[in-house]
Structure formats: C-alpha cells, structure tokens
Amino acid sequence: MQEPVLKVDGLSVAFRNSLAILDDVSLEVHRGQTLGIVGESGCGKSMTALAIMRLMPSAALTVSGGAIRLNGENLLDLDDEAMRAIRGSRAAMIFQDPMTSLNPLFTVGNQVGESIQKNRQIGRAEARRITADLLKAVGLPDPERHLDYYPHQLSGGKRQRVMIAMAIAGHPDVLIADEPTTALDVTVQAQIFQVLRDMQAASGTAIVLITHDMGAISEMADRVAVMYAGRVVEEGPADAILAAPSHPYTRGLVSCIPRVSDAAFDGWPELPVIPGTVPDLDQRGEGCHFAPRCPLADDRCAKRRPPVLHDGERRCACWYGMAGGQPHGRI
Amino acid sequence: MQALANLGGRLLSALVLIGCVIVFNFLLINIAPGDPATVIAGEMGGASEQVLAEIRAAYGLDQPMLVRLGTYVMRIATGDLGYSYYYNDPVADLILSRLGPTLLLLITGLGIAIVLGVWLGVLSALRPDSPFSHLVTVFSLIGYSAPVFWTGLLLIILFGSAWPIFPIGGIRDVTQSGGPLFHVFDVAHHLVLPALTLGAVYTAQYARLCRASMLEVLKSDYVRTARAKGLRTSVIVGKHALRNAILPVVTIIGLQIGQMLSGAVLVETVFNWPGLGTLAFESVLRRDYPTLLGILVCSTVLVVIVNMLTELAYRLIDPRIRAAGGAG
C-alpha cells in the first residue's frame, strides 16, 4: 500500500507538562481520501488538528511525544520558519466559525490573494485573477464581484466557501477541516460538503474532517477515528465501523443517529444519549477513560489501560476485545 | 448621496453643539463672581463709581444679560469674537496668533503618544510575560496616574536642571537669531519637553489600551486563520492584528481630545508656552471674559473637528461602519 500523506504516530500533548490532553494518538490519511474524526466536545479533536498544524493556542500546551509525518517528514523536527512555509501550502486548515475566522477589515480578494501570493511570486493583478478562479471553484456566483466584498457582507455559507478557497490556494497535500459546518444550517452543510468533495476529486487532497456528527462521517469519510478523552478508542473504515461499531463508546455514538435501527443493535440498551460526561483532565486515571460511563465496565477497565486490538483494517482499545468478545456490534 | 446626507446631518449637529456650548459658557462665566469693570478700572489706575459706569457702558456691560448674550451670539456667527478687555485687540486676532503654538504642541504630543503608545502596547502584547511587558505595565500605571504638572516639573528637573540639554520655557531663544532653518530647529528644541510632558500621559494610556486590545485580537479566530495560512509574523501582527487593535485607540483619541486640550493649558503654563492655554490661564486671572469665551468657542470647534476626523479615520479603517452596500 502507498505511503499515507499524513501519519500521526503516538502523538501526546500535555497541559503544563502534567495533564495529558492528547494521549498516544495515532492516525493516518491517504491521498484523495477523507479521514473523519468524531467524538464528544472536549475529547481533543481540535487539539489534534492544531497540534498537526503546530498552532497550539497557548504556550502551556506542548507536544510531549510522538511524530507527525507529512509525506514522511516529521513536522515536529522543523524549525518555526520551515513550519510556516508548510502551513498554507502543504497543510491547510479551515475552522468552525466562518463568521469570526475572516478578518473583518480586509476584502475577500485581499485575504484570498494573500494566500496565493504566499505561495507564488506573482503580481496583484495575476493574484486577483487566480482568486476569482478559486472563488468560482468553491461555488461563489459572480466571483469578480465577491473579490471586493468584505466578510460582513457575506452569509456564513459564503464565508466558509471563502475559507475553503483560501485553504486550497496553495494546493495543500492535506486539508484539515475542523467542524466546518457546525455553525451553518443543514442545506448549507450539504453544499459545503459538496465543495469539499469536488475539490478533493479535482486535486486529490487528503482531508481530515473533524465533526461530532456521525451523519457527516457516513456522508464524507473513507475512514473514521473515534476519540474519547484524548485517546483514539476506535479506528477503521467508516462504513464498517458505522455498520458494526466495536467500542462501547462508538456504539453509543452510532446509536445516537436517529435513523439507525438494525439487527446490529439487538440487545444493546436503548441509548438516545450516552449518560454522563467526558471526565475532566485531572479526573482521568490510568484505566479506560470511558469506564465510568460504560455499561460493560468492570474493575479491570477502571484500573488498567485497555490494549489496542487489531482486526484487519480496524483497531479498537477495549478490555472486552473487538466488540466485547462478540462478533462486531453484538455483546 | 447617502454619505452626503450623513455629512450634512453631522455638520448640523456640530453647529447645534457649538451653539449650545457658546450659550452655556456665556452663562457660566456671567454667574461667576467678580466684576470685570473693576478689573479694567484697576488697569487704568482709577476706580471711581463714574469711571466704572463709563467702562460698563463702553463694553456693553450695563445691558441685561440676555441682550448681551444675543449680541454675542450674533457677532460670533459673523466671526467677530469681540475685543479683549485687557489687550484691547480683537479676540479673534489674539486667538489666531496663539493657535499655532497650541496646535503644534497638541499635534506633536498626540503624535508621540500614538506612535510610542501603540508601539509599546504592541511589543508588550507580543510577549505578555516578558520583563519588558511588565515594565510597560508599570510605566503606563505611573504615566496614567501622574498629574501633568508633576511630569512637567520632573522633566524640567531632569533635562533642564540636572542635565540641561533642553530649554524649559518659551517657544524660541530671543537672544539668538539665524535663518529659517535655525528658527525651525530652535522651536523644535523648545518643543521637546512640553510635547513629551503632554504626550506622556497619553502614551501611557494608549500603551495600556493597545496592549489589552492587541492581546484580545491575538487570540481571535482571524489571527489564527492568518497563522494557519503560513503568513509571516510581521504580516500577521502588522496587518491582521494591528489594524484591528488600533480601533479602540482611534475611538479614545476622539473621546479624549477635550481632556487633552485642558492638559495643554497646564503644560503651556508650566513651560510658559505662548499658546491658547497660557492665554486662557491669564484671561481667567484678568477676568478677560471676551477672550475666555473666544478661547472656549475655539476649543469647542477644535474638539468637534477632531471628533469628525477620528470618525473619518475609523470609517476608513473599519468597513463595517461604512454605509452597508452589496449583498450577502
């Protein structure tokens, strides 16, 4: 199999060198493919993305272990200037809130043009022309006119399209989209996903799509990584995991999708929501972080870190084995 | 068209404001104790009741207050600010001759405050935990709380007495003469201490404000976007962050310009700077009402103009304030 474009290997991030925010996170995504990352709020999805881009929001957050390989090159070995050169050209990112992610004081043309001129030595007129092409590619009607608009003159969906245009300006190998549609309504979400798919089909860019919406995973992702409290608890092909989740947490998430009602969930207690909340950073022991909320948990789960079990293309970190020792999806 | 209507409305409200200030100032000074006629008589050497009556008649002081107010407003409308009781010169001429030095002092002081304040604020926000940043915080606290005359006296002691490299009074050295270049240099030399004194308070304030807004802006989503785009730090800070961070500074300049004018009165007095401030100060002591009223009118106009300028600057910087056009 071909090398992954992005390979995160055992990444750990600590807060003040003591509390583990990310704990041994491993992920990979191949060219032309989409990796979905799901999990409840606070489980470390954004932190994973920011760590990959090396854009930690605070100096108190440091990478305490692991590697982040982009086409084989470990980003953690790069100096700041080399990393800066990679951002916006080989790795790009778009964010959750398009209303605040664009600078209110500069025009769309200026902000997208800046991304183009970062990567190519071209004049302003040329940058303007390419910007218009990009805006057209992300589905903005009448791109010439939109060049001179300020962000406040655009709707949320259009702003997110502008963000995407900005991100793909440098033809990145990987695009990280951190909940790109959470702030938008459902029809706009479908349009944004379409733009991302079209872009991927045209350029082969690998996408890391962060979401807490299983529906988005089934629509967009080739593979999915399920995160819980700073760890990846399950990872594998999206359709296989959605059809037959192994980890009790994943099963909880999947059963939260309203439309699901098939044999895979026979015997699984009705779980419209998973009871309880993600434990705080300082409340996380050695054992499985999901244990306090898990219907299967016993003493061993609470005390000792679960092993990572592999089964073909899938892996799962649970004391009960793949699917709790049962065929996938059954207990 | 919209913009023009806007401008018209602003001008109208500015005129109304100036009118109100004129009336208010006039009333305020007229209910203050002290009879200018006795002062003028004192200057002339005699103070008999008959002389006083003549003076009152000559200056219209014997008229009812409302009549005096009406006459005064009408005259101001035609640009006539009356005659000074003390100098016997037209107030307008007096003010014009003193306006230049005051504007020079104000603009230089403001310039120092903006450049230095923003620079200190930005630098300290970039490294909020560095010793430099703490130094800036302490400096702004001192600068903020120190009265203008105290700063002035301190600078006089330091650079006029202990290490005398700057003149401590006046606007030029009358004992020397030279070409226009010498004149410019001479005035600039005299300007240093007063401008620093006036600028210090506002440098401190702008540094504080700019530090706070910069820290806020650096945490914003659009700065994170700029970093994710791989822009240079100089572009992220100088373009994306700074432009947003100085908006509150622009606002406060407009709000504080009146305060700054009264600061200039103190500075001019401390440094014997021949501007409107010293004229105002002397006029108060001399109960020279026409001059005092003229200065107040003039400073009101100045404040209104600066407010309009800052608003214009704000509009230029922030497109959201400009008339909303286009669609979404």
Ligand SMILES: Nc1ncnc2c1ncn2[C@@H]1O[C@H](COP(=O)(O)OP(=O)(O)OP(=O)(O)O)[C@@H](O)[C@H]1O
């Ligand atoms: N600046 C910060 N300093 C310290 N801890 C932080 C900081 N930002 C986030 N964290 C912590 O990191 C953990 C992971 O947060 P993260 O933002 O990655 O969650 P998430 O999975 O993206 O959640 P959401 O779905 O709400 O976006 C949380 O426990 C959070 O408290």
Ligand SMILES: [Mg+2]
């Ligand atoms: Mg997040």
